[in-house]
Amino acid sequence: MRTSGSESVAASSLHPALLDALSALPPKLRNPAAEEELRALLKDVAQAAPGLEPALGSRLGILLDSLDVGGLRRWILTGIRLYANHPGKLASFFRLEDSAAAQSMVAEAKGTCFEHARQSLQYLTTGFGQPNLSLAAHRLRSLNAMPLRPVISQGTLLLPDHYLASDGAKLGNIYRAALAHALAHLRYSPSHQPAGKKKPLLIAVLSLIEDARAERLAIQHFPGLRSLWGCFHTAHGENNELTFNSLAARLSRALHDPDYQDQNHWVNKGRELFEAEAALGLDDPSRFAEIGKILGNDLGQMRVRFVQDLYAVQPPYRDDNGFLWKFDQDAPPDTPPEESLSHFSVQIEATDQEAETAMNVSPIQLPPGQRFTYPEWDYRENLLRHAWATVHDSLARDPTERVANSSQRSLVRGLSLDTRSCTLDRAIRLRRQLEGETLDLNAAVENRIGWRVRVTPDPRIFQRPGKRRRHASILLLIDLSESTNDRVKGFTSILDVEKQAADLLSQSIDADYDRLAIDCFRSDGREKVHYLRLKEFDEPYGDPQRKLLMQQQGSLSTRMGAALRHAGFRLCQQRTEKRILLLVTDGEPSDVDVVDKDYLVEDARHAVHNLNTKGITVFGLTLDKSAGSYMKKITGARNYIVVDNALSLPVQLMRTLTQIAAR
Amino acid sequence: MLMNELIQPYYILSQPYYLSARNEIELFEAAYRLRMPLVLKGPTGCGKTRFMEHMAWRLQRPLITVACNEDMTASDLVGRFLLDANGTVWQDGPLTIAARYGAICYLDEVVEARQDTTVIIHPLTDNRRTLPLDKRGELIHAHPDFQLVVSYNPGYQSLTKDLKQSTKQRFGALDFDYPEEKVETNIVAHESGVATEIANKLVRVAHRSRALRGRGLEEGISTRMLIHAGALIHAGVYAREACRLAMARPITDDPDMLSALDGFIDAYFGI
Numbered sequence: 001m002r003t004s005g006s007e008s009v010a011a012s013s014l015h016p017a018l019l020d021a022l023s024a025l026p027p028k029l030r031n032p033a034a035e036e037e038l039r040a041l042l043k044d045v046a047q048a049a050p051g052l053e054p055a056l057g058s059r060l061g062i063l064l065d066s067l068d069v070g071g072l073r074r075w076i077l078t079g080i081r082l083y084a085n086h087p088g089k090l091a092s093f094f095r096l097e098d099s100a101a102a103q104s105m106v107a108e109a110k111g112t113c114f115e116h117a118r119q120s121l122q123y124l125t126t127g128f129g130q131p132n133l134s135l136a137a138h139r140l141r142s143l144n145a146m147p148l149r150p151v152i153s154q155g156t157l158l159l160p161d162h163y164l165a166s167d168g169a170k171l172g173n174i175y176r177a178a179l180a181h182a183l184a185h186l187r188y189s190p191s192h193q194p195a196g197k198k199k200p201l202l203i204a205v206l207s208l209i210e211d212a213r214a215e216r217l218a219i220q221h222f223p224g225l226r227s228l229w230g231c232f233h234t235a236h237g238e239n240n241e242l243t244f245n246s247l248a249a250r251l252s253r254a255l256h257d258p259d260y261q262d263q264n265h266w267v268n269k270g271r272e273l274f275e276a277e278a279a280l281g282l283d284d285p286s287r288f289a290e291i292g293k294i295l296g297n298d299l300g301q302m303r304v305r306f307v308q309d310l311y312a313v314q315p316p317y318r319d320d321n322g323f324l325w326k327f328d329q330d331a332p333p334d335t336p337p338e339e340s341l342s343h344f345s346v347q348i349e350a351t352d353q354e355a356e357t358a359m360n361v362s363p364i365q366l367p368p369g370q371r372f373t374y375p376e377w378d379y380r381e382n383l384l385r386h387a388w389a390t391v392h393d394s395l396a397r398d399p400t401e402r403v404a405n406s407s408q409r410s411l412v413r414g415l416s417l418d419t420r421s422c423t424l425d426r427a428i429r430l431r432r433q434l435e436g437e438t439l440d441l442n443a444a445v446e447n448r449i450g451w452r453v454r455v456t457p458d459p460r461i462f463q464r465p466g467k468r469r470r471h472a473s474i475l476l477l478i479d480l481s482e483s484t485n486d487r488v489k490g491f492t493s494i495l496d497v498e499k500q501a502a503d504l505l506s507q508s509i510d511a512d513y514d515r516l517a518i519d520c521f522r523s524d525g526r527e528k529v530h531y532l533r534l535k536e537f538d539e540p541y542g543d544p545q546r547k548l549l550m551q552q553q554g555s556l557s558t559r560m561g562a563a564l565r566h567a568g569f570r571l572c573q574q575r576t577e578k579r580i581l582l583l584v585t586d587g588e589p590s591d592v593d594v595v596d597k598d599y600l601v602e603d604a605r606h607a608v609h610n611l612n613t614k615g616i617t618v619f620g621l622t623l624d625k626s627a628g629s630y631m632k633k634i635t636g637a638r639n640y641i642v643v644d645n646a647l648s649l650p651v652q653l654m655r656t657l658t659q660i661a662a663r
Numbered sequence: 664m665l666m667n668e669l670i671q672p673y674y675i676l677s678q679p680y681y682l683s684a685r686n687e688i689e690l691f692e693a694a695y696r697l698r699m700p701l702v703l704k705g706p707t708g709c710g711k712t713r714f715m716e717h718m719a720w721r722l723q724r725p726l727i728t729v730a731c732n733e734d735m736t737a738s739d740l741v742g743r744f745l746l747d748a749n750g751t752v753w754q755d756g757p758l759t760i761a762a763r764y765g766a767i768c769y770l771d772e773v774v775e776a777r778q779d780t781t782v783i784i785h786p787l788t789d790n791r792r793t794l795p796l797d798k799r800g801e802l803i804h805a806h807p808d809f810q811l812v813v814s815y816n817p818g819y820q821s822l823t824k825d826l827k828q829s830t831k832q833r834f835g836a837l838d839f840d841y842p843e844e845k846v847e848t849n850i851v852a853h854e855s856g857v858a859t860e861i862a863n864k865l866v867r868v869a870h871r872s873r874a875l876r877g878r879g880l881e882e883g884i885s886t887r888m889l890i891h892a893g894a895l896i897h898a899g900v901y902a903r904e905a906c907r908l909a910m911a912r913p914i915t916d917d918p919d920m921l922s923a924l925d926g927f928i929d930a931y932f933g934i
Binding site: 123 | 878
């Protein structure tokens with residue numbers, strides 16, 4: 001439906017029924033940003049459930065009306081898990097003819113995904129004494145794979161990127177439960193014990209007992225965890241199913257919930273053995289391992305089959321227990337225990353720190369060449385896409401180069417920001433005033449004395465707070481896109497004028513009061529937003545910075561939102577009273593991977609709005625005469641000007657800055 | 664007679680509850696024997712003011728407390744002329760009263776006062792131990808029992824709010840922090856009336872939040888907040904609700920942080 005190289009490749013492998021469904025989507029559901037993800041998902045579905053594309057295609061519009069792509073994925077997964085071997089039933093699920101389909105659609109519309117919980121989980125991790133444990137998401141490789149479980153690896157806790165409502169996500173805060181369980185292991189469990197030649201079944205039972213022991217110990221310290229975990233223990237033995245999965249889940253529940261009753265002898269035996277040991281103390285894992293061996297042995301005699309590929313630890317908040325074991329690399333190939341417990345491949349997604357996170361927690365010094373991911377706003381879906389755009393931040397000069405010897409150029413007379421930007425400061429008190437907020441008590445007493453002794457009293461008996469010059473941080477963000485190479489007059493390009501303006505501004509800033517940084521950006525698709533720092537806030541503006549500024553060339557496109565968010569992140573680290581972001585651009589936002597003109601405008605508007613809430617004033621100067629329509633949207637009517645004569649940009653910039661600073 | 668009337672209200676008659684965390688009582692007594700001016704440093708709500716009350720009671724000295732603020736002037740501390748029907752009368756300020764009659768003067772949150780205000784304590788805090796009242800033309804020699812104590816919270820003071828070096832160097836300093844778990848539990852149980860077991864849970868929730876100090880929280884949950892929460896629980900409020908009200912909601916507005924704090928509360932009090 002849209003014309004771009006990558007899409008035509010993707011289109012070629014999609015079923016015609018799905019292609020039709022995609023092109024029949026009403027405009028409000030069309031979303032270039034999410035389309036790639038949606039197509040990838042549909043391809044996964046075609047692989048996981050071949051032949052059911054028409055069924056899914058027929059309802060795609062209805063589904064996307066209430067679910068985002070992540071929600072659609074969770075909904076499809078629910079269907080595939082429910083009707084793994086019943087294509088007919090799965091087709092009716094996809095056609096929304098199955099009652100479970102509608103229920104799941106409602107449940108997944110507000111589903112549980114890692115991104116929403118990440119920040120709060122990171123705080124919890126720190127509070128529970130593991131500030132260095134980083135959290136990351138991991139994702140199913142194919143829709144047919146077994147549901148994911150958390151994985152504890154060196155310094156990182158991988159959590160599934162989503163939990164389905166049918167997994168129990170609706171029963172309580174499952175991410176919190178998963179985190180607490182992992183922390184219990186890290187604190188109480190022996191890690192990486194040699195697995196030796198233990199059979200996968202024995203390892204699963206031993207792990208189950210260790211899970212219960214670690215949780216017991218954690219509950220002794222944090223009694224509330226019992227009810228947190230208790231929500232997810234829903235296994236029951238009404239049908240007395242004798243499969244390993246059922247028995248293991250019921251034993252887990254019996255060990256967790258003293259009120260739980262089960263008719264199965266093995267479950268009850270496990271509970272009795274465990275409670276008998278627990279009464280003697282929980283500290284020695286080896287005694288509990290003995291219970292595991294007895295129970296594992298019993299299962300062998302009961303001829304309970306254990307298929308490791310079909311086993312996922314229950315309840316779903318528990319981790320895969322790979323943390324507990326160290327598998328012998330040269331174990332015989334017929335019983336490869338690795339597969340049973342570590343077939344959830346340890347794969348960390350993006351390693352770049354979320355800049356948003358950094359913004360909230362603590363300002364960090366940016367090393368050169370760092371990558372940041374930022375969300376992007378999709379106006380048609382009313383959806384903030386997490387980690388959508390990647391900003392490549394780099395310092396223009398060689399970071400090892402010393403800049404201390406560059407001295408601030410002298411101020412340009414008559415152009416410096418004057419003292420109009422004053423603020424009321426109660427620490428400054430003007431005494432003996434003719435009028436004011438309060439009586440100046442000492443002056444008032446002297447005034448009365450004057451009356452009594454019949455000399456002319458001094459009428460200035462009031463005091464009021466004075467004003468003080470505010471300190472500001474100013475970030476000048478320059479658009480370096482291809483179009484800035486256009487000539488405005490003879491040999492002068494727009495970029496030249498932008499450079500002159502930046503140069504003049506830098507020379508006019510009084511470093512005693514204000515800090516100025518000069519950054520520029522250009523973009524090449526959402527994965528490559530290049531962000532170049534020409535002058536840092538704490539650098540003086542001297543010849544090296546000037547040279548760098550003059551060297552810049554225009555190329556590529558203008559993805560404004562991501563650049564604005566990153567500039568905002570840099571400004572947030574400044575601790576001045578006023579923070580101003582000046583954006584100088586020559587045209588409206590655009591990028592190679594976006595066709596919809598409004599998309600980037602709306603995204604930039606969203607970015608500006610967020611910066612405003614953080615106390616950053618964003619002001620746009622544009623050289624595009626027809627900019628009124630979009631700049632008004634992005635910055636608001638008061639916060640932009642169109643410079644119709646490009647050559648007057650430097651002067652206009654100064655004038656504007658003075659005005660904003662005085663607001 | 665006049666002296667008694669003036670200073671009598673400042674005596675602390677009944678023993679203020681204070682549980683010593685380390686050896687701060689002995690140290691303070693030693694400093695008082697030398698009449699050495701002291702700074703009490705520590706996070707908000709950890710018991711600095713209560714400690715002062717306790718020490719004043721223990722040493723049987725009147726305690727004059729001044730809460731400092733930006734608007735405070737030197738006259739607010741030393742006194743000023745006021746008018747009555749017959750003319751002007753001099754009114755001693757709290758610092759002057761303390762120096763005249765031998766009280767302990769406690770300037771709470773002293774960095775809040777402006778630096779030019781705090782310099783007037785200089786002659787009182789070195790070996791001169793005098794307070795000149797220039798408006799009145801009087802030089803007060805401090806009473807032998809007079810001592811000056813100031814407090815401040817190093818946590819949230821900004822760069823612009825700090826004591827001058829010349830002020831700092833006149834003082835000895837005692838560091839305060841939240842007491843260790845056992846002591847804090849006893850304090851919370853005693854002050855709020857809840858059972859030790861609940862008090863201990865409250866303290867442990869606070870410990871979790873204090874680990875987030877500087878990592879998203881400006882300050883962790885203080886002992887004072889725990890006492891509030893305990894008192895609510897003692898009054899019959901459901902523990903989880905009381906913790907949310909008195910401990911989590913007041914210290915942050917960030918929804919992620921609130922969710923994490925609720926997580927700590929739930930980990931001890933259940934859901």
